[in-house]
Amino acid sequence: MEVIKVPDQPVSQASYSVAGRLLFVESLDLQLRNLLDLLFGGWQLTPLAFADRSPDICIKFSCGETLPELPRHLNKFEIAEGGHCYTDGADFYLALRDSVVHLVNGTPVAVDISLSELPGPGDPLLARIASFAVCAALRRFGLFDLHSAGVVNSESGKCILIVGPSGSGKSTLAVQLALAGWPYLSDDEVLLSLVDGEVEARGFRSFFAVSGQPGSSFKDCFEPEAVFGSQRKAQASPGVLLFARLSGEEKTRLSKLTQAETMTRLIRACPWATYDTAIAGANLEVLSALARQATGFDLSAGRDLLAPGRAAELLSRFSK
Numbered sequence: 019m020e021v022i023k024v025p026d027q028p029v030s031q032a033s034y035s036v037a038g039r040l041l042f043v044e045s046l047d048l049q050l051r052n053l054l055d056l057l058f059g060g061w062q063l064t065p066l067a068f069a070d071r072s073p074d075i076c077i078k079f080s081c082g083e084t085l086p087e088l089p090r091h092l093n094k095f096e097i098a099e100g101g102h103c104y105t106d107g108a109d110f111y112l113a114l115r116d117s118v119v120h121l122v123n124g125t126p127v128a129v130d131i132s133l134s135e136l137p138g139p140g141d142p143l144l145a146r147i148a149s150f151a152v153c154a155a156l157r158r159f160g161l162f163d164l165h166s167a168g169v170v171n172s173e174s175g176k177c178i179l180i181v182g183p184s185g186s187g188k189s190t191l192a193v194q195l196a197l198a199g200w201p202y203l204s205d206d207e208v209l210l211s212l213v214d215g216e217v218e219a220r221g222f223r224s225f226f227a228v229s230g231q232p233g234s235s236f237k238d239c240f241e242p243e244a245v246f247g248s249q250r251k252a253q254a255s256p257g258v259l260l261f262a263r264l265s266g267e268e269k270t271r272l273s274k275l276t277q278a279e280t281m282t283r284l285i286r287a288c289p290w291a292t293y294d295t296a297i298a299g300a301n302l303e304v305l306s307a308l309a310r311q312a313t314g315f316d317l318s319a320g321r322d323l324l325a326p327g328r329a330a331e332l333l334s335r336f337s338k
Contacts, residue, residue: 030051032044032054033065033068033069034058034064034066035064035066036062036063036156036161037211037220039075039159040066040069041063041073041074041152041155042073042075042126044076044077044078046078046079047079047136050079057144057145060223061222062221062223062224072126074126075127075152075155077131077152077155078128078130079148080131081134081135082133082134084134085116085117086120086132088104088111088113089109092104092106092111095293099146100114100115102114105295108123110122110154110294110296112150114143114146115143116133116134117131117147119132119151120132121151121154123158127158131147131151149207153222158297160212160300161211162210162290162291162297162304162305163207163222164181164287165182165183165184165206165207165287165288166204166208166219167205170200171333171334171337172201174334176258178256178337179208179258179259180192181259181262181283182262182287186264187262187319187323188262189206189228189229190228190323191323192204192205192226193205194323194324194328196226196242196246196248197246198327200248201248201251202248202249202251203219203254204223206226207221207222209222210304210305212303212304212307217311217312219253220252221250224243225239226239226240226242227239256311256312257312257313257337258312258315258336258337259283259308259312259313259314260315261283261314261315262319263317264319265320267321268320269320269322270317270318271317271320272315272317273315273318276314280309280313281305281309285302285305288301313336315336
């Protein structure tokens, strides 16, 4: 008897718009559907009931299959959390734990995400690889990710980006400013692009995630717009860059950086600007424009910033 194999059919399909780009997402696994809907619903992507044109980006998720083999001839480098990237400038792979992301430049940009098994409750793997896939694809269209919170001075309207790795106090400071009535873009990640010669920032995810207890791996997630009544802005033009770190001291210290120092800090905060060779030139161009456009400061955050209104009072002086 002849056995006919039926091609895999997606069980979930969705379209989203971000910064004028059309993103099409499909899943070959029914159990992934609700997880993906929840995940993408927390990002600042606009869901579309109907797409009237071909997508710019296609992302396909599969689960429970043998992971694809990685080509041996590609350049390899290590990234945070034990992952590895492999690239020759065109093909781009990310291997992280039991998952592989494969991006292929083209029209549309195609990204295949393979998981050996469904991540368990509380496992951030799916969010990390999906975020990597979306951001890597958007970089091909001039939207470059920066690990940064974004807030807007409620009086001057000037946008401040608070740049720093996880644990540097970005979210805590953004919460303090949102409580003081400052509009916000994001507490963790923004997308940068050049618009008419000026750098524009937009939030990537809509919710804040703040650690409940010092040293805890669990975070409280909430929408400041719903909880505080703070205004969420779609985009803003950065005028101040704060490179944040926790000092453990009582008093907060701010020191101004030169343009060259600001550029160095930005490159350090954006490893993909050099790792992702296919778009490195364009990414560095945006960072250079940002270093010229915005004033950079080193922020050594002290415990005094936790006092009600203190963060808004201090930062207002530098964002008039």
